[in-house]
Amino acid sequence: MLVAVCAVAATVVPTAGRPPGSDADTESSPEPPSPSPSAESELSQPQPPSAESEPSPSPELPDEQRHRATLRRSVALFRGFLHEQSDPDRFYSLLADDSVRQLRSYVDLVGARVLDVGGGPGYFATEFRRAGAAYIGLDPAVGDFAAAGAAVSGMVRGSGTALPVRSGGVEVCYSSNVLEHVAEPEAMLDELVRVTRAGGTVFVSFTPWLSPWGGHETSPWHFLGGERARRRYLRRNGREPKNRVGHTLFPVSAARAMRWARAARRAGAIDIVDVLPRYHPGWARWVARVPVLREALTWNFTMVLRKAAEPDDRE
Numbered sequence: 001m002l003v004a005v006c007a008v009a010a011t012v013v014p015t016a017g018r019p020p021g022s023d024a025d026t027e028s029s030p031e032p033p034s035p036s037p038s039a040e041s042e043l044s045q046p047q048p049p050s051a052e053s054e055p056s057p058s059p060e061l062p063d064e065q066r067h068r069a070t071l072r073r074s075v076a077l078f079r080g081f082l083h084e085q086s087d088p089d090r091f092y093s094l095l096a097d098d099s100v101r102q103l104r105s106y107v108d109l110v111g112a113r114v115l116d117v118g119g120g121p122g123y124f125a126t127e128f129r130r131a132g133a134a135y136i137g138l139d140p141a142v143g144d145f146a147a148a149g150a151a152v153s154g155m156v157r158g159s160g161t162a163l164p165v166r167s168g169g170v171e172v173c174y175s176s177n178v179l180e181h182v183a184e185p186e187a188m189l190d191e192l193v194r195v196t197r198a199g200g201t202v203f204v205s206f207t208p209w210l211s212p213w214g215g216h217e218t219s220p221w222h223f224l225g226g227e228r229a230r231r232r233y234l235r236r237n238g239r240e241p242k243n244r245v246g247h248t249l250f251p252v253s254a255a256r257a258m259r260w261a262r263a264a265r266r267a268g269a270i271d272i273v274d275v276l277p278r279y280h281p282g283w284a285r286w287v288a289r290v291p292v293l294r295e296a297l298t299w300n301f302t303m304v305l306r307k308a309a310e311p312d313d314r315e
């Protein structure tokens with residue numbers, strides 16, 4: 001593991017030269033609120049037909065290790081989430097196990113260098129390593145590394161907007177529930193792509209502001225405005241919420257993430273492999289492809305991207 005840490009993280013390089021695609025903010029055309037045709041074109045390759053289970057590049061995976069996007073699994077995740085405060089072990093272990101299975105539907109993790117940006121507690125480290133990945137967690141809050149119990153090895157302190165990792169240094173760049181905590185989400189998305197090697201996978205998942213959990217612990221009052229929700233929380237609890245809008249929580253939308261993704265695809269930096277509502281059953285995957293609706297209904301909006309080959313490597 002030490003070798004992996006050295007190979008990936010110790011190669012500290014300045015984060016010069018973002019990949020193309022950082023012009024998202026300049027693209028002002030709103031997304032049409034119509035479903036299918038425009039939504040279909042968001043993906044670079046055809047979607048599996050109303051997938052009950054997800055695409056799997058590893059058909060050799062034993063049945064018990066496969067990801068099954070069933071209703072039962074969504075209910076289990078939601079139940080775990082309800083106990084997040086009282087029993088974080090239960091929730092985060094469940095989430096980490098599910099996340100690794102889900103990612104394996106897209107990429108073989110055995111031997112892959114995985115950078116988990118905003119890895120937080122060590123639960124993900126355990127599951128990724130169990131799956132055979134060379135896992136590196138990165139987080140600016142060093143206290144979060146040990147939240148799962150004993151201190152976890154292979155963790156690096158840093159920010160997703162300026163990753164201390166060389167370009168093309170990892171096969172998989174993973175980020176779960178972090179983008180909404182970053183003031184410049186496009187800068188972080190650019191960074192995730194930069195550190196991924198050509199042909200590698202970027203999996204990024206976040207809670208859109210208009211989702212029922214968009215305001216985090218101040219939800220659902222964030223629908224009346226972030227500041228108002230904060231004041232209400234303070235009044236009720238006698239303390240500031242951990243996630244403060246404009247400070248540690250930012251209103252990021254699926255539309256904004258997709259604008260970035262389409263611009264990056266146009267620039268030849270990535271392919272968009274999939275967009276999905278991370279926790280939903282397979283039959284509800286379509287909601288992630290419907291502009292406007294997806295802001296409120298996906299709960300957690302996920303993009304799976306493949307970094308394009310360098311111009312010299314293309315045929």
Ligand SMILES: C[S@@+](CC[C@H](N)C(=O)[O-])C[C@H]1O[C@@H](n2cnc3c(N)ncnc32)[C@H](O)[C@@H]1O
Binds near residue numbers: 159
């Ligand atoms: C809600 S937790 C998510 C933890 C874990 N990835 C998960 O899905 O359970 C958000 C994490 O993002 C981290 N974070 C906040 N700002 C960040 C930044 N600029 N770069 C990377 N991580 C950041 C926080 O420290 C925290 O650990």
